[in-house]
Structure formats: structure tokens, C-alpha cells
Amino acid sequence: MNVITGRGLTRRYAQPGLDPVVAVADVDLTVEAGTVVAIEGPSGSGKTTLLGLLAGLEVPDAGTLEVMGLELSRLSRTERARLRQGRIGIVFQSFGLLASLTAGENVALPLALAAVSPRDREFRARLGLEEVGLGAAYGARIDELSGGERQRVGVARALINEPALILADEPTGSLDEENAGDVLVLLTDAVRRRGASLVLVTHDPASAARADRHYLMRDGRLTLGVPA
Numbered sequence: 001m002n003v004i005t006g007r008g009l010t011r012r013y014a015q016p017g018l019d020p021v022v023a024v025a026d027v028d029l030t031v032e033a034g035t036v037v038a039i040e041g042p043s044g045s046g047k048t049t050l051l052g053l054l055a056g057l058e059v060p061d062a063g064t065l066e067v068m069g070l071e072l073s074r075l076s077r078t079e080r081a082r083l084r085q086g087r088i089g090i091v092f093q094s095f096g097l098l099a100s101l102t103a104g105e106n107v108a109l110p111l112a113l114a115a116v117s118p119r120d121r122e123f124r125a126r127l128g129l130e131e132v133g134l135g136a137a138y139g140a141r142i143d144e145l146s147g148g149e150r151q152r153v154g155v156a157r158a159l160i161n162e163p164a165l166i167l168a169d170e171p172t173g174s175l176d177e178e179n180a181g182d183v184l185v186l187l188t189d190a191v192r193r194r195g196a197s198l199v200l201v202t203h204d205p206a207s208a209a210r211a212d213r214h215y216l217m218r219d220g221r222l223t224l225g226v227p228a
């Protein structure tokens with residue numbers, strides 16, 4: 001079974017007075033359930049745009065895209081947001097945490113949107129933080145945490161809804177080598193424990209080596225590649 005089946009995906013951005021940028025160009029991508037897929041490519045090659053399509057944040061100009069059995073073009077913006085909230089976890093390079101909330105509150109945020117009771121939210125957020133080795137950080141302010149710790153909070157938040165699909169956009173790109181390695185192992189292990197699927201955008205050869213399948217992106221085009 002595939003969690004993602006994309007065919008001929010294309011996304012263009014208009015530029016005043018110039019030809020449009022083809023950020024994603026005729027991309028075919030399938031992701032089987034329970035697999036880790038790495039996408040590597042230079043800056044500007046379209047990786048974030050492609051993840052945005054997979055997340056239903058962006059709409060393709062051409063092509064078809066099925067995510068967990070749902071053809072995204074048939075869903076409204078609200079339905080896509082609901083799919084994202086309920087079944088997709090996202091990890092960002094810049095962590096995407098809210099500085100005004102504690103680590104625990106950040107992790108619990110998707111549950112608040114899903115109207116889970118405060119008591120259950122706290123219970124699950126504590127478990128989530130324990131899973132990423134931050135059991136003591138529930139009440140910590142984000143600015144008290146190191147980069148590696150912040151991204152572990154980001155991972156815990158992405159997993160809190162038990163999503164079937166996790167999308168990670170250079171999740172270790174802001175970290176030093178040691179922290180990057182730790183976060184990568186933590187993320188891939190957590191995904192594999194759950195039998196979930198991960199699409200991991202990365203510049204890091206070690207990330208690509210932990211994947212079941214490895215793609216290269218160049219100028220919007222995606223090809224199967226061999227890890228460096």
C-alpha cells in the first residue's frame with residue numbers, strides 16, 4: 001500500500017516580467033507505507049515546495065496526488081487542513097516552536113486543535129517528551145533549550161497525533177553534527193517503531209543512508225539516486 005502516490009506533479013511560481021519558476025517539474029513519487037524516503041538536492045531545487053504539495057499546503061498546477069488514499073485535488077482547503085492535523089506530522093528546519101509556550105505545551109498543541117482534554121494532553125505530551133529523551137523538559141521555556149533539544153521537542157510534537165506520515169524538511173539543518181545525528185536516529189527510530197512513513201528532505205548523507213529509498217532533486221526534477 002502507498003501512503004503517497006504522486007504523478008506528474010508540477011508547481012510553478014509566476015515572476016513579474018519573467019518566465020515562471022518551475023519549482024516542481026513533472027515529479028512522480030510513490031512512498032510505500034512503513035518506509036523512509038530521503039530527498040537530497042541543492043538549495044532552490046524544489047524540495048520544500050514538493051513537501052508543501054505532499055502536505056496539502058500547496059496545490060499543484062498539474063498532476064495527481066493521492067495521500068493515504070485521498071486524492072488531494074478533491075479536498076477543500078479545510079479538508080486538507082484536517083488531514084494534516086489528524087494524520088500528518090511535520091518537522092521544520094527552524095523547529096517551528098512557539099516561544100511563548102513551554103516545551104510540553106508545544107508538544108500538546110496539535111492535541112489542543114483536536115479538542116483533546118487538558119489532562120490527556122498533558123499526559124500524552126509528557127510521554128512524547130520522554131520518548132525523545134526530554135522527560136524533564138515539560139515545563140521548560142523554549143529559549144532555555146539547546147538547538148538539539150528544541151528539535152527533539154519538534155519531533156515529539158510531530159508524533160503526538162500518531163500520524164501515519166511524517167514530513168521533515170531538513171530537520172537537522174540547523175544543528176551541529178552530533179546533535180544532527182542524534183535527532184536523525186531519534187526521528188527514524190520513532191517512525192519505524194510506529195510503522196509510519198517518513199519523507200525526509202536532507203543535505204546530510206548520513207540521513208540518506210538511513211532511508212529505504214533515496215531520491216535526488218535537481219531543478220524541480222526528482223530522480224532515484226544512490227546515497228553519497
Ligand SMILES: Nc1ncnc2c1ncn2[C@@H]1O[C@H](COP(=O)(O)OP(=O)(O)OP(=O)(O)O)[C@@H](O)[C@H]1O
Pocket residue numbers: 013014021022023041042043044045046047048049050
Ligand atoms: N512562494 C514562492 N513564490 C515564488 N517562488 C518561490 C516560492 N517558493 C519557492 N519559490 C521558488 O521555487 C524554487 C524552489 O524553492 P524551494 O524552496 O522549494 O527549494 P528548496 O530545494 O527547498 O531550497 P532550500 O534547500 O534552500 O530550502 C526556487 O527557485 C524558489 O525561489
Ligand SMILES: [Mg+2]
Pocket residue numbers: 047048049169
Ligand atoms: Mg527548502
